[in-house]
Every structure is written in structure tokens, then in C-alpha cells.
Amino acid sequence: MSSLGEHIDQMIEKKVEDSGSGAGALIAAIRLLNKGVVRWALRVLTKEVEFNGERKPLMEWVLAKYAGETQCPTVTHFVAPFFEMGMKLATAWLHADEEPIKQLLSDPAIRRGIVTTLRGIALFGVTTPQKLPAPFFIVWNFTNACNLKCMHCYQNAGKPLPNELTLEEKLRVVKELDEAGVPAIALSGGEPTVHRDFWPVLAEINRRGFYSAIATNGTTFANLEFAERAKKLGLRYVEISIDAADPNVHDKFRGVPGAWAKAVQGLKKCR
């Protein structure tokens, strides 16, 4: 065991001694996850299984079935009953209700986050911070195109770059991030919403169950139809920058008159 591993083990041991029964049980559970046989079981449960052209770890299918999804590969039907029984016993022991857990797991991004963490434990053991096989969150500078001319722009955005990805390549990136186990994607730029590929890529991100977010200057969201279309496609988080309460300061900074008014409208329409 590495010295860091020893240090963590000693720290956990001390915490178990110091803690009350609740924290002690949690720490004992974390220690249990670090056992070789548990990590071996996690490796088996996080092996990829293909179904309807989608490759996901077995555990992700099991969690989806537990949450009520019916379209799952055959092997899920053998493993899921054991998981369901385990959850029943665990929730009974903790006097907890299963329904809120099922509700939580009905979100594919949460399922993916859990499975990516379990894959990290299977591969690397329990580490501080936890090593993962894929990042939880990707910020994707989607295009260099932008409809503003901010004096502080770190991307020097304006026109799209000549070597930006084609739509086909972008969709392949989404597929690869999905297969890698990334739970959340934020589109940034430039201004991602002014690019023609924004809609098909957003649709694909949400079809694949990512948590989708966007960093935008907000001007395109001033149009209610735009905001509604984005919401309908599954966009879950919008971040709009306002540089000042005074419109003139914001517009001067942003290089385009009326930028403040549109950004504030964008905020309101998103609300």
C-alpha cells in the first residue's frame, strides 16, 4: 500500500474511533468499498453492456431499471432483483423511503455520476480526492463565433475559427463523452447559441441523458421562443453574465449598444 493509502487508512481508523454510530457506519461502508473483493465486484458491475446501439456499464442499466425504466438489456433482469432486494433491506434498516431514491435515480445524469464514481473506486480504490475514470463536468468551447465584442474576451471571439469541428464531429464528441461516463456538459464559446449546430448538439446531449448547461451572453435568450425551445430540448442550467447594474457600463464593456437590455431580458425569459 502506498504511504498516501496508509495515511488514509489511519485517518479512517481514527475517524471510526472518534465518531458516533452514524458517521462510524458511513466510514465503515467507505472502508468496505476499498476491500479487494468489493472492488472486484464493482469491476464486474461496471463492465459495459450494449443495448439498442448504446454502451453503458451494467450498473447504469440496473439503476435505470430500479428507477422504473423498462428498456434494458437481458442481463439486467438477472442482476436487478438482487440490487432491488439490497435497496429494500438498506432502506428498511435506515428507516428510509425508497421512492425519493427512485425519483433521484430517474435522472440519467445522476445515475451516470454514481456509476462513474463506482468505476473510480473499482479502478483506483477509495482515494482523497476520489480519482475518476472520467470528469464529472466538461466545459466545451463550442465555437469562436460571437455576436458581442467584449474588451475582456479571453477567447478573442468574433468569427468561427476555420478549423472548428463539423456537426458530425461534434456529435461524435458527444457520443464519446457519453461512453466515457461524463455526466454533465456545459456549452461555452464564443457564444454557443449563435452557431447553427447549437440546436442539433443540444438535442443530442439531452437525448443521451447528460445534465446540460450553457454559459451565454444571454442576448439570444431575450427571445421567449428561443428560451422555450431550449427548455423543451432539455437545457437545465443557464449562466448569463451581467457586468454592471448600469446598462452603459455593461454595453461599453461588451462593445455593442443594447447588450445589457437583451441580457436582462434573457435572464427574465429564462426565469
Ligand code: SF4
Ligand atoms: S460574449 Fe463571451 S465570447 Fe462573446 S466576446 Fe464577450 S466574452 Fe467573448
